[in-house]
Amino acid sequence: MSIRIAIEQLAAFAEAPFQGNPAAVCCLDAWLPDPLMQAIATENNLSETAFLIGSRGRYKVRWFTPACEVDLCGHATLAAADVVFRREPEQHTLQFESRSGTLRVQREGDRITLDFPVQRAHPCLPPADLQKAIGATPQSCLLGVDLIAVFADEDTIRTLRPNPERVAALPGRGLIATAPGQHVDVVSRFFAPGCGIPEDPVTGSAHCSLTPYWCETLGKTVLNARQLSARGGSLRCRLQGERVLITGRVIPYLSGSIQV
Template identity: 50%
Template structure:
């Protein structure tokens, strides 16, 4: 039997029941991939992060309920909170070894700052029936290796979307980011739909902001931006473009702590 500590943390949140919940599970080694996937499906959160100590660093993997992913922002933020508030109180920086390379997270008072690779995007031909799926006509469509990015005219249009999730699932990218210039006090707003990964709508998405940050930095001519992901739960991020990489800053709130016996 494996007895595994589990923490459930609301990431990119300053209060409970906001931001994006992630499970963080500490192991002495990674179990079989099929078992990790079953655990993530049982947790039934957008992401489950699996942590394995490795010297003064940690190895980190992320699973949605249906698949392993190469990068997850909110579950990395949650993992940093677990390390620095529960496993090693007083620690102010941690490096996670991951499929996306080493990811550094540092603590600043009540928040955490992640340093992530930026994502390159290009202008793209809109997927068939994109406007019908969204119920809105994009003013611009971009793509990176993971997602389409649909730029809409204003924040209210983004907030009011009620898209056809089944149609989005048929697109030839794993997810669809929708964004627009922000309404005060935000520089930009966004939403993220990834039904192909078992996530109809993700509450707050760090990975999407790895592309959104350089996009809006170029258009707004500023390198520090205040962003809001306008899901039902909602979440705030401070985004910075630093030396060609992206810093994402947010707070975390612990919801649950326990053990899983498998």
């Protein structure tokens, strides 16, 4: 017996079509079996597919990459919030229960703001294979959820050509390469081949670590950030105690259903 599931695909942290990070969103009446949700995410072959259950502004959310379930995802939460706000136009704030606790989301005109937990990273020695993994030597490294490699300039970030197999062997969920920006405060790229994502177009959760680091380094509380993937994406990040407020725009792309 087959079932039909509504699905939408949207680009998060985008300023125009074909920018930002595409995510799929499936609204469910109840959780599907985990292997089925993973199979759907694998078939979608996007950085993340978000599954939701709930109503009236209160939801539970789970995120799957093509290879695994993850604890926190920014762009797919931004996309999921856009779907809910369009379905429930009377709502201005949403609450998502997740593996990373309660995540609150607020609509602000054509922008959406995520209220996410800080994920601090701490200084560490560069792993022995880091230079071979990314073809460049960073000024410094930090390790938290992800390994962060800090470089001096934007051009270095833009021209990195990492080796996916070597990057997958590094400590952490993935590798964040970052530097001060030329026209924004901070630029970055994010690589997570171990999670089935060779390069993520725009990574909200990475800024849970980047924001406290760069706010302290630059002496700011608000950052304008740009992820330098091929698609590119823009984020506004505010440090507020142990929370990071991440703001971006969502561009809907398609709506339909899947049959499994």
